[in-house]
Amino acid sequence: xxxxxxxxxxxxxxxxxxxxxxxxxxxxxxxxxxxxxxxxxxxxxxxxxxxxxxxxxxxxxxxxxxxxxxxxxxxxxxxxxxxxxxxxxxxxxxxxxxxxxxxxxxxxxxxxxxxxxxxxxxxxxxxxxxxxxxxxxxxxxxxxxxxxxxxxxxxxxxxxxxxxxxxxxxxxxxxxxxxxxxxxxxxxxxxxxxxxxxxxxxxxxxxxxxxxxxxxxxxxxxxxxxxxxxxxxxxxxxxxxxxxxxxxxxxxxxxxxxxxxxxxxxxxxxxxxxxxxxxxxxxxxxxxxxxxxxxxxxxxxxxxxxxxxxxxxxxxxxxxxxxxxxxxxxxxxxxxxxxxxxxxxxxxxxxxxxxxxxxxxxxxxxxxxxxxxxxxxxxxxxxxxxxxxxxxxxxxxxxxxxxxxxxxxxxxxxxxxxxxxxxxxxxxxxxxxxxxxxxxxxxxxxxxxxxxxxxxxxxxxxxxxxxxxxxxxxxxxxxxxxxxxxxxxxxxxxxxxxxxxxxxxxxxxxxxxxxxxxxxxxxxxxxxxxxxxxxxxxxxxxxxxxxxxxxxxxxxxxxxxxxxxxxxxxxxxxxxxxxxxxxxxx
Amino acid sequence: xxxxxxxxxxxxxxxxxxxxxxxxxxxxxxxxxxxxxxxxxxxxxxxxxxxxxxxxxxxxxxxxxxxxxxxxxxxxxxxxxxxxxxxxxxxxxxxxxxxxxxxxxxxxxxxxxxxxxxxxxxxxxxxxxxxxxxxxxxxxxxxxxxxxxxxxxxxxxxxxxxxxxxxxxxxxxxxxxxxxxxxxxxxxxxxxxxxxxxxxxxxxxxxxxxxxxxxxxxxxxxxxxxxxxxxxxxxxxxxxxxxxx
Numbered sequence: 001x002x003x004x005x006x007x008x009x010x011x012x013x014x015x016x017x018x019x020x021x022x023x024x025x026x027x028x029x030x031x032x033x034x035x036x037x038x039x040x041x042x043x044x045x046x047x048x049x050x051x052x053x054x055x056x057x058x059x060x061x062x063x064x065x066x067x068x069x070x071x072x073x074x075x076x077x078x079x080x081x082x083x084x085x086x087x088x089x090x091x092x093x094x095x096x097x098x099x100x101x102x103x104x105x106x107x108x109x110x111x112x113x114x115x116x117x118x119x120x121x122x123x124x125x126x127x128x129x130x131x132x133x134x135x136x137x138x139x140x141x142x143x144x145x146x147x148x149x150x151x152x153x154x155x156x157x158x159x160x161x162x163x164x165x166x167x168x169x170x171x172x173x174x175x176x177x178x179x180x181x182x183x184x185x186x187x188x189x190x191x192x193x194x195x196x197x198x199x200x201x202x203x204x205x206x207x208x209x210x211x212x213x214x215x216x217x218x219x220x221x222x223x224x225x226x227x228x229x230x231x232x233x234x235x236x237x238x239x240x241x242x243x244x245x246x247x248x249x250x251x252x253x254x255x256x257x258x259x260x261x262x263x264x265x266x267x268x269x270x271x272x273x274x275x276x277x278x279x280x281x282x283x284x285x286x287x288x289x290x291x292x293x294x295x296x297x298x299x300x301x302x303x304x305x306x307x308x309x310x311x312x313x314x315x316x317x318x319x320x321x322x323x324x325x326x327x328x329x330x331x332x333x334x335x336x337x338x339x340x341x342x343x344x345x346x347x348x349x350x351x352x353x354x355x356x357x358x359x360x361x362x363x364x365x366x367x368x369x370x371x372x373x374x375x376x377x378x379x380x381x382x383x384x385x386x387x388x389x390x391x392x393x394x395x396x397x398x399x400x401x402x403x404x405x406x407x408x409x410x411x412x413x414x415x416x417x418x419x420x421x422x423x424x425x426x427x428x429x430x431x432x433x434x435x436x437x438x439x440x441x442x443x444x445x446x447x448x449x450x451x452x453x454x455x456x457x458x459x460x461x462x463x464x465x466x467x468x469x470x471x472x473x474x475x476x477x478x479x480x481x482x483x484x485x486x487x488x489x490x491x492x493x494x495x496x497x498x499x500x501x502x503x504x505x506x507x508x509x510x511x512x513x514x515x516x517x518x519x520x521x522x523x524x525x526x527x528x529x530x531x532x533x534x535x536x537x538x539x540x541x542x543x544x545x546x547x548x549x550x551x552x553x554x555x556x557x558x559x560x561x562x563x564x565x566x567x568x569x570x571x572x573x574x575x576x577x578x579x580x581x582x583x584x585x586x
Numbered sequence: 587x588x589x590x591x592x593x594x595x596x597x598x599x600x601x602x603x604x605x606x607x608x609x610x611x612x613x614x615x616x617x618x619x620x621x622x623x624x625x626x627x628x629x630x631x632x633x634x635x636x637x638x639x640x641x642x643x644x645x646x647x648x649x650x651x652x653x654x655x656x657x658x659x660x661x662x663x664x665x666x667x668x669x670x671x672x673x674x675x676x677x678x679x680x681x682x683x684x685x686x687x688x689x690x691x692x693x694x695x696x697x698x699x700x701x702x703x704x705x706x707x708x709x710x711x712x713x714x715x716x717x718x719x720x721x722x723x724x725x726x727x728x729x730x731x732x733x734x735x736x737x738x739x740x741x742x743x744x745x746x747x748x749x750x751x752x753x754x755x756x757x758x759x760x761x762x763x764x765x766x767x768x769x770x771x772x773x774x775x776x777x778x779x780x781x782x783x784x785x786x787x788x789x790x791x792x793x794x795x796x797x798x799x800x801x802x803x804x805x806x807x808x809x810x811x812x813x814x815x816x817x818x819x820x821x822x823x824x825x826x827x828x829x830x831x
Contacts, residue, residue, distance in 0.1 A: 001619070001790060002611075002616070003610060004792065204806060204807075205806075205807070205808065205830040205831060207610060207792050207807070207809050209792075210792050210809060210811065210830045211830075212830070233611075234610045234611065235613060236613055237613075238613075238663040238664075238680060239663075239664065239665045240661070240662060240663050240664060240665050240680070241612060243612070244805045245805075251612060252608075252609035252610035252612060253609075253807065254610065347614060347658075347681065347682075347683055348680075348681065350613055350614055351614070352614030352682075352683040352684075352685075353611060353614060353616045353685050354656055354683075354685075355656060355685065356616070356685070408656070411656065415654075
């Protein structure tokens with residue numbers, strides 16, 4: 001299904017995707033040379049930790065354990081012969097380092113040979129002549145001078161790609177027209193293949209197209225954030241993964257044509273800014289089956305991630321979504337076309353599928369709207385109107401850092417949103433934990449708890465619902481206690497301005513878990529504080545509020561369970577927010 | 587020559603987890619959305635199989651909504667070898683994530699196809715030559731049965747299967763795609779207890795039908811275009827055009 005959907009996307013996009021055999025690659029360092037092969041400099045293209053992406057360069061080869069060089073662009077081991085650095089405390093350091101040196105030499109040779117094996121008419125180009133001179137003829141002024149360059153130190157540590165550029169030119173050597181023509185020629189030859197070592201002539205039924213054709217032995221790499229650059233989506237890199245005596249990708253027959261299409265589509269989606277966003281360590285890509293749903297495609301990432309270039313986009317898109325759902329725009333556009341969401345996660349040299357969602361655009365739109373509705377809660381006017389996933393999840397993490405979020409939680413929350421299911425229980429648990437640790441109920445945390453309870457109740461057909469703002473008629477034990485606690489805190493703050501530690505800091509944990517132990521003392525304290533009021537009117541208001549809440553409380557329970565603790569937090573938050581309301585009808 | 591008819595049986599199977607692994611995502615396992623005919627056949631064969639019969643799956647009905655779960659498990663990266671001392675997990679640990687199905691329930695329908703004695707494959711005698719007594723050799727290796735044998739009929743095998751399935755007997759515990767996901771089964775009469783499949787209709791793309799074992803040296807997969815119609819997948823016949831071999 002996944003590969004099939006990608007293949008269909010490639011067919012739909014057609015020319016917008018880079019041509020067969022080409023790709024857009026990020027290249028971090030360029031070796032600038034003169035026509036005679038002497039070195040000008042080693043320049044770095046890095047800006048904001050990312051190198052410049054060069055368009056339409058010959059596709060790099062899929063590598064296994066044996067060295068194989070790509071044409072005119074590759075990593076430091078191939079281009080400059082820089083060996084892998086073995087850690088010095090490794091037991092076999094000397095032997096391993098020696099081996100690494102030898103391997104680097106072999107790789108470098110292969111790289112140079114790849115260039116030397118180009119057809120004669122390409123070899124005549126002055127750029128190619130310069131490159132060969134750099135490595136061979138003019139080696140002392142060329143290749144040997146590299147270590148003297150400014151960026152040499154950082155280049156040695158990099159895992160990125162390097163390439164060559166001729167002094168005075170704007171485009172790099174792999175972008176030469178004759179190189180492109182050559183690449184087209186060998187790509188065409190590969191799909192027909194008579195004697196290409198990569199396919200060994202095996203024919204079979206392709207599991208994407210269902211046609212009988214030549215099967216590819218290796219699938220190209222798909223590079224996602226935090227994965228190894230050579231990790232393919234479909235790969236069999238250990239013996240224990242093989243079956244029926246088949247080797248490598250013959251375990252899953254995909255025709256050469258289909259493989260090129262789907263990897264192209266996959267890499268395009270991963271590379272594009274509009275069709276992907278990052279969820280912690282994972283990469284989420286999404287696309288629509290038909291062109292008409294393009295507008296939804298463009299909106300999609302705004303619901304989940306912050307667009308750093310355009311922070312207002314988040315709010316704007318959600319508003320558009322609400323409007324569209326109300327007017328029924330999505331039902332009209334497409335009742336038949338699908339929308340796909342794929343979440344990929346890196347896993348030691350491979351890529352694993354975290355989740356895969358398909359559905360109609362209308363379905364997704366409704367569910368996302370439901371998600372935002374659930375998260376709506378009373379808030380200060382300066383706070384953001386709609387919360388994105390990062391804000392929600394970082395509220396459950398230590399120091400609000402995304403790396404401290406529970407690993408599976410990010411994917412699970414996203415899945416709950418897309419499927420319309422209750423949020424994971426971990427979300428509620430982590431949220432309560434954070435509240436207890438910091439003794440602070442922020443808007444995000446209150447929203448999370450409210451959303452969790454409402455969705456859970458809806459799923460189980462329980463009629464109880466937590467409201468957006470203060471609900472004076474709610475009789476839930478936890479809610480009332482939370483409200484009471486908030487009023488007590490307010491009284492203390494009114495009468496003792498400038499306190500360092502309020503009752504919240506001291507008593508929140510105990511009050512929300514074992515109310516009977518602390519509320520007696522809190523009421524006593526409260527009476528003292530009430531006596532300190534100078535403004536009699538305000539005192540009466542507060543007393544009225546306390547009276548109203550106490551009316552509905554029968555007794556102080558010994559223990560509140562997790563749901564009741566959530567209600568406590570929400571009640572506390574609602575009551576506090578109500579103190580900021582303009583007193584219209586008081 | 588009597589004419590024999592194949593009887594269609596229905597089993598309801600359910601389990602906590604299932605993984606009908608897609609061939610292309612075999613390493614980081616991703617399951618198909620529904621049961622493959624290959625897995626369904628394995629369940630029938632777990633209950634009852636003899637060289638005299640063959641199971642042909644005709645229909646798969648999905649009774650529970652399709653739910654997913656993502657798990658990461660510790661596995662090994664090396665292949666076991668009888669000459670080695672065994673595999674030590676600390677040296678060969680591979681963590682593999684998987685996207686599996688949760689809380690599955692299916693009804694699988696299959697024909698019990700009776701193979702007349704003449705057409706049966708000669709089961710190879712695995713005893714080495716020096717252990718086979720020459721007197722017994724003819725008994726063990728020659729085929730004694732011919733097509734007119736009075737006891738060779740489908741009724742016998744149908745009864746055997748029904749008895750076993752009703753009692754819950756099986757040669758090994760049936761499983762849903764991977765051995766670790768055990769399945770529970772029950773023989774059903776669809777007329778007495780009609781099923782209520784889920785209301786989903788979609789095109790599932792090409793799905794693995796089964797492996798083609800006709801050439802033991804080169805075992806190949808066969809695919810077919812699976813369409814879920816109101817929770818039911820009709821499986822085409824193995825020899826039909828729809829099955830791409």
